[in-house]
Amino acid sequence: MTAFWRKLKAFADAGFASWSEYRAELYLWALAGVIPIIMMGVWRQTATRHDIGMSPSELTRYFLAVFMVRQLTMVWLIWEFEQQVVTGTLSPQLLQPIHPFWRFLVWHLTERVARTPFALALLLFWLWVFPDAVWLPSLKDLGLTALGVAAAFLARFVIQCAVATIAFWSERASSIEQLWFTVYMALSGMIAPLEMFPPSVRSFAELTPFPYMVYFPARILLGMPVDLLKGFAVLGAWSLAGFVVFRLLWRRGLRHYSAMGA
Amino acid sequence: MLIQVERLSKTYRSSVKEPGLAGTLRHFVRRRYKEVAAVRDVSFGIEPGEVVGFLGANGAGKTTTLKMLTGLIQPSGGSARVAGFEPFQRKRTFLSRITLVMGQKQQLIWDLPAIESLRINAAVYEIGDAESKKRIDELSTMLEIADKLKTPVRKLSLGERMKCELLAALLHHPDVLFLDEPTLGLDVNAQDTIRTFLRDYNQRYGATVLLTSHYMADITALCPRVILIHEGSLIYDGKLSGVLARFAPYREIEIQLRDAAAAGTLASYGEVQSADGRSVRLLVQREEVTRVVQRLFAEVALEDLSVKDPPIEQIIGKIFKQGQAGA
Numbered sequence: 001m002t003a004f005w006r007k008l009k010a011f012a013d014a015g016f017a018s019w020s021e022y023r024a025e026l027y028l029w030a031l032a033g034v035i036p037i038i039m040m041g042v043w044r045q046t047a048t049r050h051d052i053g054m055s056p057s058e059l060t061r062y063f064l065a066v067f068m069v070r071q072l073t074m075v076w077l078i079w080e081f082e083q084q085v086v087t088g089t090l091s092p093q094l095l096q097p098i099h100p101f102w103r104f105l106v107w108h109l110t111e112r113v114a115r116t117p118f119a120l121a122l123l124l125f126w127l128w129v130f131p132d133a134v135w136l137p138s139l140k141d142l143g144l145t146a147l148g149v150a151a152a153f154l155a156r157f158v159i160q161c162a163v164a165t166i167a168f169w170s171e172r173a174s175s176i177e178q179l180w181f182t183v184y185m186a187l188s189g190m191i192a193p194l195e196m197f198p199p200s201v202r203s204f205a206e207l208t209p210f211p212y213m214v215y216f217p218a219r220i221l222l223g224m225p226v227d228l229l230k231g232f233a234v235l236g237a238w239s240l241a242g243f244v245v246f247r248l249l250w251r252r253g254l255r256h257y258s259a260m261g262a
Numbered sequence: 263m264l265i266q267v268e269r270l271s272k273t274y275r276s277s278v279k280e281p282g283l284a285g286t287l288r289h290f291v292r293r294r295y296k297e298v299a300a301v302r303d304v305s306f307g308i309e310p311g312e313v314v315g316f317l318g319a320n321g322a323g324k325t326t327t328l329k330m331l332t333g334l335i336q337p338s339g340g341s342a343r344v345a346g347f348e349p350f351q352r353k354r355t356f357l358s359r360i361t362l363v364m365g366q367k368q369q370l371i372w373d374l375p376a377i378e379s380l381r382i383n384a385a386v387y388e389i390g391d392a393e394s395k396k397r398i399d400e401l402s403t404m405l406e407i408a409d410k411l412k413t414p415v416r417k418l419s420l421g422e423r424m425k426c427e428l429l430a431a432l433l434h435h436p437d438v439l440f441l442d443e444p445t446l447g448l449d450v451n452a453q454d455t456i457r458t459f460l461r462d463y464n465q466r467y468g469a470t471v472l473l474t475s476h477y478m479a480d481i482t483a484l485c486p487r488v489i490l491i492h493e494g495s496l497i498y499d500g501k502l503s504g505v506l507a508r509f510a511p512y513r514e515i516e517i518q519l520r521d522a523a524a525a526g527t528l529a530s531y532g533e534v535q536s537a538d539g540r541s542v543r544l545l546v547q548r549e550e551v552t553r554v555v556q557r558l559f560a561e562v563a564l565e566d567l568s569v570k571d572p573p574i575e576q577i578i579g580k581i582f583k584q585g586q587a588g589a
Binding site for chain 1: 274329332333334335336352354357358360361362364367368369371373374378379381382383384385386387388
């Protein structure tokens with residue numbers, strides 16, 4: 001094992017140990033991500049009464065797929081990073097010969113592994129409640145979904161890294177993330193499938209990275225037609241752009257870091 | 263020189279807010295800032311293996327200087343070189359050679375046993391399994407903490423936690439140690455263990471140490487040399503004993519009289535600090551001490567006489583209280 005992988009493994013071991021200490025918190029986080037389930041209830045009811053182009057079963061399936069994608073692509077780095085900048089607890093990490101964001105990345109991944117069984121249990125529960133929505137994705141779709149989720153997570157993680165570095169200047173970078181999350185929620189397909197959007201809003205949404213972070217992998221999971229090449233290209237491009245901005249802001253931000261309290 | 267600092271300065275921009283609602287509104291609409299000079303033109307050098315005490319009152323600029331020397335913050339002016347590196351560039355080789363321990367901050371993961379944080383540090387500093395085990399055994403024995411490494415950090419006492427912090431900070435065997443109040447809040451026994459440990463570590467590995475502490479016992483036990491900083495400026499750099507000569511130009515003569523009635527006649531020998539029956543304490547200028555002692559023996563009926571330096575903490579406290587920058 002190379003020294004670099006040994007570092008990541010050490011972070012992962014500590015991450016798993018930490019998450020096993022915080023089991024209850026982890027499950028509450030998973031439960032807190034129920035916006036797609038709430039929207040599923042609203043849209044299912046609407047589809048039962050009106051013809052809106054998708055059946056209640058299709059809508060249930062869609063929102064359950066969105067629920068799983070959300071569970072697997074959540075990023076909370078900015079809250080942790082902002083707190084570390086404000087309290088100065090970032091300092092010990094800055095003094096180690098590895099970039100602090102590797103630790104954040106590995107901790108996100110370990111948290112995802114620890115959270116997934118609980119999220120899957122919730123998915124099975126909802127499929128038991130709505131048996132008409134049960135579907136069995138093909139192995140190929142599952143494989144592509146894994147790639148789509150990984151690409152969506154990476155894009156969201158890298159973009160949030162860039163936003164988080166604003167904490168070096170404003171110490172309230174999370175306000176920007178809250179604004180970002182509002183737009184993300186509206187345009188990603190979390191509140192409604194993109195088919196339900198007015199054409200102009202849909203066209204606008206497709207110019208942003210948001211639909212590719214939720215709607216795109218959810219459709220792959222459902223085995224629905226998607227432009228794979230375009231989806232991965234857009235996510236790749238946003239990840240790259242986010243990375244470039246992050247590197248620029250990181251270098252400049254460090255000059256503003258005052259290591260408060262530490 | 264292992265550490266070379268030339269006219270190092272750090273100025274912060276800090277917002278100013280007047281009290282009350284009007285002040286809050288003004289602060290919201292049009293924010294005002296002031297420049298705060300935390301460190302001003304500080305210069306010094308430290309040789310490899312030296313242990314130097316870095317002293318100053320709260321807010322004097324000690325911690326800011328340490329942050330600049332470790333590369334955590336960028337200096338506003340001047341230059342610093344540590345082990346041949348410019349700290350703020352934070353090169354990996356540089357980071358592998360230094361450590362910073364802050365008494366009030368921790369790097370250990372709060373909910374996990376310290377051994378988990380040590381495993382991370384071993385991997386981060388690329389120390390092999392066998393070597394890291396050897397170092398953990400050695401350092402934990404020196405720190406008398408071997409039986410606590412598998413206890414969650416949150417369940418350790420402050421002293422035990424500080425020892426684990428030191429262990430984590432020194433696992434990679436840095437040769438430059440920046441220690442900011444490493445014994446803060448610890449009981450006397452824990453302070454003593456840490457002092458002994460630091461002395462042993464310095465002797466065993468030839469490490470260079472720059473130490474800040476409010477406990478003079480740390481300084482007198484570990485630091486033959488001290489640097490005094492006041493309001494961001496360096497006011498003394500030299501031997502600890504030299505602080506006495508420079509900032510306390512007097513010594514204390516304690517005498518035991520045969521007859522208490524003689525106490526009233528001693529003002530001509532020096533400044534009477536206290537007179538309690540037959541016991542009298544006089545303050546006398548250093549250069550006058552020999553002459554005054556001879557006079558006392560010749561002219562006063564004494565039972566006992568001793569000459570002492572005033573306590574170092576008293577002198578340094580006085581320096582910082584009075585701000586004797588030009589002293």
